[in-house]
Each structure stands twice: as structure tokens, then as C-alpha cells.
Amino acid sequence: MRVFTVLFLIFIGITNIGRARPPCSGPGGTAQTWIAVCGTLVFPQANVPSCSGPNLPPSGCTDVVTSSNSVWYKFHCYQSGTLGFLITPNSGGDDYDWELMDYTGRPPVDVYTFNLMVSLNLSAITGPTGCTAGGSLNVHCAGGVAGSQFNQMPILTVGHDYLLMVTNWSNSGLGYNLIFNGGTAV
Numbered sequence: 326m327r328v329f330t331v332l333f334l335i336f337i338g339i340t341n342i343g344r345a346r347p348p349c350s351g352p353g354g355t356a357q358t359w360i361a362v363c364g365t366l367v368f369p370q371a372n373v374p375s376c377s378g379p380n381l382p383p384s385g386c387t388d389v390v391t392s393s394n395s396v397w398y399k400f401h402c403y404q405s406g407t408l409g410f411l412i413t414p415n416s417g418g419d420d421y422d423w424e425l426m427d428y429t430g431r432p433p434v435d436v437y438t439f440n441l442m443v444s445l446n447l448s449a450i451t452g453p454t455g456c457t458a459g460g461s462l463n464v465h466c467a468g469g470v471a472g473s474q475f476n477q478m479p480i481l482t483v484g485h486d487y488l489l490m491v492t493n494w495s496n497s498g499l500g501y502n503l504i505f506n507g508g509t510a511v
Contacts, residue, residue, distance in 0.1 A: 345377070346375050346376050346377040346393065347376055347377065348376060348377055348378070349374070349376035349377065349378040349392065349393065349394075349395065350376070351374075353396040353397050353398070354374065354376060354378075354395075354396070354397070355378065355392070355397060356392070356397050356428075356433040356434060356436045356437065356488055356490070357432075357433050357434055358397070359397040359398060359399035359433060359488060360396065360397065360398050360399070361398075361399050361400070362398045362399070362400050362503075362505070363400065364505070365504065365505050365506050366504070367502050367503070367504045368398070368502070368503040368504070369500070369501075369502050369503075370396055370491070370500040370501050370502070370503065371415075371500045372498050372499060372500045373394055373395070373396055373491075373492075373493040373497075373498060373499070373500055373501075374394070374498070375394055375496055375498060376393060376394060376395075377393050378391065378392030378393045378394075378395060379391075379392055379437050380392070381424065381436060381437060381440075381442075381490075382437075382438065382439060382440040383440065384424065384440055384442040384445050384464065385442070385445065385464040385466070386445065386447055386464065386466035386467070387466070388447050388466050388467045390422075390424060390445065390447065391492065392437070392490060392492070393492070393496075394492055394493045394494070394496050395490050395491060395492040395493075396490075396491050397433075397488055397489070397490050397491075398488065398489040398490075398491070398503070399433070399486065399487070399488055399489075400486075400487055400489075401484075401485070401486050401487075402481040402482060402483055402484065402485050402486075402487065402510055402511070403483065403511045404483055404509075404510060404511035405480065405481060405482050405483045405510060406480070406481060406508060406509030406510035406511070407478035407479065407480055407481070407507075407508040407509050407510060408425070408456055408478055408479055408480075408481050408487075408505070408508045408510050409455070409456055409457060409458065409478045409505065409506055409507025409508035410455045410456055410489070410503065410504065410505045410506070410507075410508075411453055411454075411455040411457065411503075411504050411506070412453065412454050412455050412491055412501050412502075412503050413453045413501055413502045413504075414451070414452065414453070414493075414499065414500075414501045415499045415500050415501055415502075416495075416497060416499045417451060417452050418451050418495070418497075419451060419493060419494075419495040419497050419499055419501075420449055420450070420451050420493075420494040420495045421454050421491060421492065421493060421494065421495075421501060422446060422447045422448075422454075422491075422492045422494050423445075423446055423454065423455075423489060423490060423491045423492065424442055424444070424445045424446075424489075424490050425442070425443045425444040425445070425456075425479065425487060425488070425489050426441040426442055426443060426487065426488045426489075426490070427441055427443050427482075427485055427486070427487055428441050428486055428487070428488055429482075429484070429485040429486050433488060436488060436490075442464075443463070443479050443487070444456060444463045444464070444476050444477075444479045445463070445464045445465070445476075446464075446465045446473075446474065446475075446476050447465065447466055447467045447494075448465045448466075448467065448468075448473045448474040449467040449468055449494070450473065450474040451495075452474065453474065454474040454475065455475060455476070456475070456476045456477065456478045456479060456508075457475045457476075457478065457507060458478065458507055459475060460475035460476045460477045460478065461473070461475070461476070461477055462476060462477060463476055463477060463479060464476075478507065478508050480510075481508075481510040491503065
């Protein structure tokens with residue numbers, strides 16, 4: 326019986342090795358390899374790789390904020406004002422989470438150690454998400470109610486640098502369109 330148990334555990338270990346996700350890498354795969362964005366164009370992301378990344382520091386939710394299956398964007402604020410953006414999944418059934426961080430004067434890697442959160446949405450509601458004129462609050466945790474997939478537009482500060490991490494919680498591999506609009510910041 327022990328031989329069977331040992332063989333079974335070895336089999337489970339081997340099959341789980343095949344399922345392990347590789348570390349996130351490449352352009353936009355980590356905070357250090359962000360993709361630069363500018364203006365109000367649509368930024369299409371055809372797919373989101375299934376990858377493993379570190380968790381971010383707690384940001385007001387009891388939920389874990391993971392950087393797995395994420396794409397990172399960087400932008401600089403040239404005129405203070407509000408930030409509006411919309412993430413529209415290619416599949417309406419996908420659950421996208423995101424966190425906006427102000428990392429001004431720091432290396433991007435600090436987002437994994439320090440809470441630099443400006444706005445966070447982990448609502449667990451599928452479909453579009455983002456910061457809109459009709460949104461509420463700056464933090465929405467998992468298990469939110471209808472409407473909580475939209476945060477209020479945060480105020481950005483001139484001269485500051487920001488990172489936006491967009492996570493495909495569904496891990497479908499399918500992408501989204503990201504558009505910055507509706508805000509007054511430049």
C-alpha cells in the first residue's frame with residue numbers, strides 16, 4: 326500500500342510541474358518592463374500570458390492583489406486632473422482586476438514592496454471595468470455589487486509617474502482594449 330501511495334504522490338508532483346506557470350516576463354510582463362502609453366488612443370492587448378508574478382502589498386482589501394497574468398503600463402502626468410480609463414475584455418465573461426500606483430521618484434520594482442496604490446478594483450464582476458465619471462470610491466474589493474467594477478476618477482498630480490497593472494483574473498489568455506478618456510489630466 327505504501328508503494329502505491331508513494332507512486333501516486335510522485336505522479337501528482339510530475340503532473341503539477343507541467344501545469345506550473347512560468348514567471349511573468351517580456352514587455353509589459355512586470356513593473357520593470359512596463360509598456361509606455363500616451364494620449365487617448367485605444368491600446369489593444371490581444372492576449373494576456375498565463376504567468377506567475379509576486380503579490381502586491383495589501384491595499385485596503387483582505388483579498389490578495391496578485392501580479393500574475395498581468396500587463397503593466399507606465400505614464401507621466403503633464404497636467405494635474407482626473408484620470409478616466411476603461412478596460413473592455415475581448416470576452417465578456419472575463420474578470421479583469423487592476424491597480425493604479427504612483428511610483429514617482431522610486432524604481433518600478435518598489436510596487437512589490439511598498440503600498441503605492443492610488444486606485445484599486447478587484448470587484449470580481451465580469452465585463453468592462455475602470456475609472457469613470459459614474460464610478461464610486463477608489464477601492465473595490467472582491468465580491469462587489471453591481472456597479473462596483475467602476476471606480477471614481479482619481480486625481481493625478483503634474484510631474485508624477487504612474488503604473489497601471491491590468492490582471493486577467495480569469496486566466497483565459499484573452500485580451501482587452503484599454504482606452505484613456507473622460508478625465509481632465511494630461
